[in-house]
Amino acid sequence: MTDERISTAFILEDFIEAQQWLIGALEIAFPGISIELADSIQSAKKVLTNTKIADINLIDLKLPDGSGLEILRDIKQRRRSARCVITTIYDDDKHLFPALAAGADGYLLKDQDQQLLADEMQRIRQNQPPLSPMIAKKIMGSFARETTLTLDESLTPRQLEVLRMIVQGDSIQNVANKLNISYHTAASHVRGIYEKLGVSNRAEVAAKAFDLGLS
The missing domain is CATH 1.10.10.10 (Winged helix-like DNA-binding domain superfamily/Winged helix DNA-binding domain)
Incomplete structure (x- = not known):
């Protein structure tokens, strides 16, 4: 069974509280992980230009200056093996399936319990998609x-x-x-x-x- 090493992460999220919530989940899932942050499409592009593409990338769908799917596609183009997980509040089909079609490796609702988020993120190690229970059901x-x-x-x-x-x-x-x-x-x-x-x-x-x- 595959057991991928996850040592670096990138979070694209414009709300500070949500950033901290996701940072906590990542640190539970992957102790010692190095994390880069961005709060807009433009700042994300700067991070991606100046740093190596992270092992796992948590991407919000709605940013002040555009859609997180733009960054997802950019990451996949630069490093196909990079894991991109959508972290959002949107659980409807019109957001879910286009994200998966764009290349998302998982889809998590960020308002769920932090430990549950961490548990789902760890599925990446076994090459399995992190999916919130409601999303898996859909x-x-x-x-x-x-x-x-x-x-x-x-x-x-x-x-x-x-x-x-x-x-x-x-x-x-x-x-x-x-x-x-x-x-x-x-x-x-x-x-x-x-x-x-x-x-x-x-x-x-x-x-x-x-x-x-x-x-």
Whole structure:
């Protein structure tokens, strides 16, 4: 299982109280982490120009001078492996799915308990998307609706079952245990799902759902 080292962080947030809340969550999740701050799009661009792209980036959606998605895209362009997690108060589909489609690796509601935020952030270490429970439920709900998948992109009933589990954050081993199948078989299902949808991780699966009209 992947165990990524997270030693640097960047927070884009315009409210000081929210900045401190997120700093606290990061320090709980990753003791000793080095943190850079910005409170606007312009100040974020200066930070990104003058420092190395951080391992984990917490990005608010609404800033005084624009959308945090602009910075998210910039970070991903400069360092594709950098983890970008949206931290926001918006829990509706019109904010969630465009963020995932833009490349967000996770989506957290910053008004939740600080320890819960830290616990979700730690999922990055296992290459799993940090998702607030309400957000995970919304993503799951999108797969329960009638889809517009083409025949080439259609999934088997078993693949749909596995898909719902991995979007919730289940590891391949957990999928295997819950379905009483071998790890190899579970991994094969996941690989088939990713190939059919043209994605490479769980966050991209959710974004694909938005692109295909599943939300």
